[in-house]
Amino acid sequence: MSTLVQNTPPAIEVSHIVKRYGDFEAVKDVSFSVADGEIFGLLGPNGAGKSTLIRMMTTLIPLTGGSAIIAGHNVAKEPNAVRRMIGVIPQALTSDPDLTVEENLSIYAKLYSVPKAERIHNITEVLKAVDLLKWRGAQVKTLSGGMRRRVEIARGLVHNPRIFFLDEPTTGLDPVSRIAVWEMLSNLRASRNLTILITTHYMDEADKLCDRLAIVDHGTLVALGTPLELKHNVPGANVVEVHFDRETPEWQARLEAMEDVTSVQAESAGYYRVLTSSGSRTTMQLVELAASLGETITSLSVQNTTLDDVFVHYTGRQLRDEQVKPPAFTLPPRPGMQP
Amino acid sequence: MNRMFAIVEREMRKFFRSPMLMVMSLMMPIMQLLIMGNAFGGKITGERVAVVDYDHGPQAVKLREAFDSIAVNIKTFSTVEYSNEVEAREDVRTGKINAAVIIPKQYSQRVYAQNRPVIGLVVDDTDQFSSGSIEGEMQSVIAALNAPAIQPRMATQIALETVELYPYVNYLKFLLPACVAMAMYISVMIGGGMLYIDDKARGVHEGYLVTPITKLELVFGLNTAAAIKAVLAGISLTVIGSLLAGLGVIFHPMADLELLALIIVTAIAFNGMMFLLMVRVEDPLTPRAMFGVLNLLLFYPSGAMYPIAAFPAWLRALSVIDPFTYCVDGFKSILLKDGGFVSIQFDLLFLFVFGIGTLLIATPLFKRTL
Numbered sequence: 213m214s215t216l217v218q219n220t221p222p223a224i225e226v227s228h229i230v231k232r233y234g235d236f237e238a239v240k241d242v243s244f245s246v247a248d249g250e251i252f253g254l255l256g257p258n259g260a261g262k263s264t265l266i267r268m269m270t271t272l273i274p275l276t277g278g279s280a281i282i283a284g285h286n287v288a289k290e291p292n293a294v295r296r297m298i299g300v301i302p303q304a305l306t307s308d309p310d311l312t313v314e315e316n317l318s319i320y321a322k323l324y325s326v327p328k329a330e331r332i333h334n335i336t337e338v339l340k341a342v343d344l345l346k347w348r349g350a351q352v353k354t355l356s357g358g359m360r361r362r363v364e365i366a367r368g369l370v371h372n373p374r375i376f377f378l379d380e381p382t383t384g385l386d387p388v389s390r391i392a393v394w395e396m397l398s399n400l401r402a403s404r405n406l407t408i409l410i411t412t413h414y415m416d417e418a419d420k421l422c423d424r425l426a427i428v429d430h431g432t433l434v435a436l437g438t439p440l441e442l443k444h445n446v447p448g449a450n451v452v453e454v455h456f457d458r459e460t461p462e463w464q465a466r467l468e469a470m471e472d473v474t475s476v477q478a479e480s481a482g483y484y485r486v487l488t489s490s491g492s493r494t495t496m497q498l499v500e501l502a503a504s505l506g507e508t509i510t511s512l513s514v515q516n517t518t519l520d521d522v523f524v525h526y527t528g529r530q531l532r533d534e535q536v537k538p539p540a541f542t543l544p545p546r547p548g549m550q551p
Numbered sequence: 552m553n554r555m556f557a558i559v560e561r562e563m564r565k566f567f568r569s570p571m572l573m574v575m576s577l578m579m580p581i582m583q584l585l586i587m588g589n590a591f592g593g594k595i596t597g598e599r600v601a602v603v604d605y606d607h608g609p610q611a612v613k614l615r616e617a618f619d620s621i622a623v624n625i626k627t628f629s630t631v632e633y634s635n636e637v638e639a640r641e642d643v644r645t646g647k648i649n650a651a652v653i654i655p656k657q658y659s660q661r662v663y664a665q666n667r668p669v670i671g672l673v674v675d676d677t678d679q680f681s682s683g684s685i686e687g688e689m690q691s692v693i694a695a696l697n698a699p700a701i702q703p704r705m706a707t708q709i710a711l712e713t714v715e716l717y718p719y720v721n722y723l724k725f726l727l728p729a730c731v732a733m734a735m736y737i738s739v740m741i742g743g744g745m746l747y748i749d750d751k752a753r754g755v756h757e758g759y760l761v762t763p764i765t766k767l768e769l770v771f772g773l774n775t776a777a778a779i780k781a782v783l784a785g786i787s788l789t790v791i792g793s794l795l796a797g798l799g800v801i802f803h804p805m806a807d808l809e810l811l812a813l814i815i816v817t818a819i820a821f822n823g824m825m826f827l828l829m830v831r832v833e834d835p836l837t838p839r840a841m842f843g844v845l846n847l848l849l850f851y852p853s854g855a856m857y858p859i860a861a862f863p864a865w866l867r868a869l870s871v872i873d874p875f876t877y878c879v880d881g882f883k884s885i886l887l888k889d890g891g892f893v894s895i896q897f898d899l900l901f902l903f904v905f906g907i908g909t910l911l912i913a914t915p916l917f918k919r920t921l
Contacts, residue, residue, distance in 0.1 A: 270761050272921045292763045300761040304754035308561065310568035322557035323762040351568075367758075 220248045223283060223375050223407035224269065230277035231264050231431075238264045240431045241278070246409060246424075251401055253422035254411040255519070261431035262411035263303065266379050269409070270300045283374050296324070299368035303379040307363050309353035313344060316352060316363060317370045324371035331370075338366040341400055358389030365396065369404070376400075378410040382417060390414075394421045415519040425519075427526055434526040443517045446525045447474040450491030451515050454498055456482040457508035470497050477524065482510075487521065554764045558772025559779070566742065566780055576738040576784040577791070580730040584723065584792055592722020595684040598628035601639040601651035608659025614670070617692045618652075627688045636671075643673050650674045650685045720887055724796045728882030729855030731788045732817070732875050736849065738784035739821040743777030744829050744838040752835045757921065766919045774822055774910060781818035789814070793886065800889055809892055813881045816899050819906030820874040827913040849875045877901045 224246035231239040239261045246252040254262045267273045269280050271291040280287040283297035307316045314335060321331040339345045342362040347355065352363055361381065368376060381397070382390040394417065401408055412418050418425050419439045427435040427442070435442055456463065459482040467476045467486055472494055477485045488494040491514040502509050566572060602618065604611050615630070622629040631648060633639040639651035653671030661668035672689055674682035750756055759769060789810055793801045800806045828845075829838060850856075852866055853875035859867060870876045881898035884890040 267921060272757060272760055274920055295761060295763045298761065300758075302754045302757050304757075306754045306758045308565055308755075310565050311561070315564060319557050319561045320758075320762070322560070323554050323759065323764050325553060325763070 221284065222246060222281075223248045223250070224252070224409060225281040226265075226269065226278070227280070228278035229265070229268060229275060229280055231261075231268060231273065232276045238431050239268070242426075242428070242431075242433045243278075244426050244433060244436055246407060248407055249401065249405055250423045251397065251408045251410070251421055253418045253425045254409070254428055255413070255415070255418045255425050255523070256411075256428035257413055260428045262413075262428055263379055264431075265428065266300075266377055266409070266411055270298060270377050271295055296371075297374045299371070299373035299376045301364050301368045301376075301378045301381060303383060305357075305360050305364060307352045307360060307367060310351060312349050312351055313339070313355075313363050313366075314348040317367055320367050321370045326371050334370050334372060338369045341369070341403065342366045342396060356389075358385055358392060361385060361389070361393060362396065365393070365400075369400070372404070373406075375407045375409070378408065380411055380413070382412070382414065390417065397421060415523070419519050427523060429527045435522065439519060442519065442522045446517050446521050447487065447489075449517060450488050450494070451517060451521055452486040452488055452491055452494050452498065453479075453511070453513045453515070454484050454486065454509060455511040456484075456502070457510050458482060460507075466501065467498075470494060470501075485521075487517070491515075552768070554762070555768040555772040555775070558759070558764075558769060559776045562746075562773070562776030563779065566776075572738070572742050572746075572780070573784065573787070575741060576734050576780075577787055579737060580734040580788055581791060581795075583733065584726055584730040584795060588721075588723030588726045588796070592725065594625075594627070595681055596626040598649040598681055598685055599647075600628045600630050600685060601633040601642060601648045602630045602654070603633045603636045603639050603651060604654045605636075605656045606654045606658040608657075610659035610662040610668070611654045613696070614652075614654060614692070617695065621688055621692070625688070628685055640673055643675055646675070649678075649681055652689070717888060721796075724798060724887060726855075727792045727796050727798065727886055728879045729850070729853070730792055731785055731814075731882050732853070732855065732878045733850065734788035735781045735785045735814070735817055735821055735878070736846070736875070738781045739777060739818070739825045740838065740842055740845070742780040743774075743822050743825045744841075745835070747773060747777075747826075747829055748832055748835050748838050751833065760919065760921065766917060767914070769919075770826075770910075770914050770917050774826055777825070778815075778818040778822045781821060782814055785814035785817060786811070789882075789886075798886055800886055803889070805891075806885055806889060809885050809895060810882075812892075812899060813878070813885065813895055813902075816902040816906065817874070817878045817881075820878070820902040820909075821906075823906035823909030823913070824874060827909040827916075830913045830916045831918075849873055852876070853879045855879045874902055874905050877905075 222245040224244075226245065227243050229239060229242050230237065242261075242265065244252075254265060256262050264273070268275050269282060269287060271287055271294055275288055282294045285293040285297065287294050311319075317335045317338070318331060321334060326334060335348070336345070339348055342365055344359065344362055344366060347359065352360060355363065365378075365381070368378075378397075382393050385393065397408060397410075398421065400406055410417075410421070422439065424436070424438050425442060426433050435445070437445070463482070463484065464476055464478060467473060467484055470486075470488075472488045472490045473486055474489065475487045479485055486494060486498075495512065495514055498512065499509065600618070602615060604615070618628075618630045621627055628649065630652075633642075633651065636651070636653050639648070639653070642648045643651050651671075651673040653673070655669065655671065658668055658670070660666075670693070672686065674685060676682045764772075790801060793799075801810070828841070832838065848869070852859075852862070852870040852873050854870060855875065859870050859876070862870065877898040881895040881902075884894035884898070888894065
């Protein structure tokens, strides 16, 4: 994490921002600010309002209420001034597959009216930064998913923006490519003094990449702070995950009654996540309890509090719950079928 | 302006990298020209006509000799001997033969006595083209038999002399203007309509909208690119089609200028119309679903296949506002008649005004935000 310069005006200042579609309120009175040179994350499940927020800040959709000041310019009143200061990478890969890497970048530089000499220089520089210099003449369709994402990042930087918005930049990438993108964004921030705002629903991405985070749920900002601050706000320093061989109705109450335990979540039959202030002591007690009752523990793990726990703490459910859609249709039981 | 040209550059680079659009724009009109041009408008030949001769007199022989002459010369039909009228009628009904001529008893006697001689003709009138053709040949045979053996020195009957201004126009040539219009329509539909909506759905427009490009630059960039693609399709099909149809007008520089002007205003008109139709569409399926309906609504009322004068009033009204009408008329005037700028000036004016008008209506409807 970098040391942020706090005495400069904020790069992004969002104040009581609201977006309504008819009766539906997609974003509800959200306020936050992002310091110059900061990597700021909007974390939340699909449909939480992250993309709507980023689209309002990047002039793509009008605000229903509130204000957003980007690099000193009001989004509603000076949209073109805002557009000149920002680079935006949408969620989808939108570079033209038939065009070469350089052609894609060149066309976007022209859309920002970058003069020819500067354009050629900038393209070389950003391709160096994303490690695609030797692929500049390759058609985008010949590149891998990770490389295509790097082309998108280079395209968003070709006009030297001050603030960089990325909407779920690592969705669909394999773990190695994701880590490569994180490293690249950290390096770009340092080398270009960029302010970066990303949206993500990956906890590890938010944890490792962002200086500060805003957790968004159902269009509302539910928590704001550094990943460390957010984790400290969760009662309990450790998470013990325990899986018993056999489910009994008493487990929940027995676990909650244990010393140091702050909360217990039943994940599935016999499987519990236990938040505790002392992971080692709770582990010992769990083993002793199971032995005294003649029960078997099939798995046991102790870990530090994660952002997943932070999300559960603030929203009352797990982030991954939101990503599993219920089946649209289930077959009715056959006549005579046993329940 | 530079930003507008960046949009044009992107569209044209994509167009030349993926030649499928050009191929598809030209393939269907060329196939249409070759297949429909050769299938329709040809002379009917090889029909089979039954001859039931109850007379066997000299005049019946003369009649059959006339039929034989048709069979070996113009080849519209050949004759088959039948002994029985009922059997011949049944075979016409079942399609074994196309028509039957009945020469009644005492036909020759009646001819010599000038006592209302009659020949019967049974035709299958479910096929208007074949029956009309056989009937036409029969009428010409009868007219020849009725003509006096010695022509009077002074003509006593009124005659009509037709002067044809242009060389014989076969159906292939007649169809060419419609096929050029069709190629440009397909290019605009795919290159302007479908790709526009597909880009919108893929998020490409989102990428444009976060840049400082203005609404006008974006609209004119997209439309200029689509119009250039349509112009290229129009030029290609005019050249290929003229060579296939054997029209030499494309080798005259003045005619080429007229054709270019017509192709450019047609591209503007078709593209303006397409942009107006697509400006608020989000679903990529919509232009695909509209393709056939639009084709039907624009192509057939234009007089491309059948004269507008034969249409009912409501269809004529549709043809008046149909840009295809003016495009087809303009191409006919140059390709088939070599009529010069005078013959296409109204077509040029209508297409230009139509194109600019539709663009002016569509531009305010284009949203600068999502």
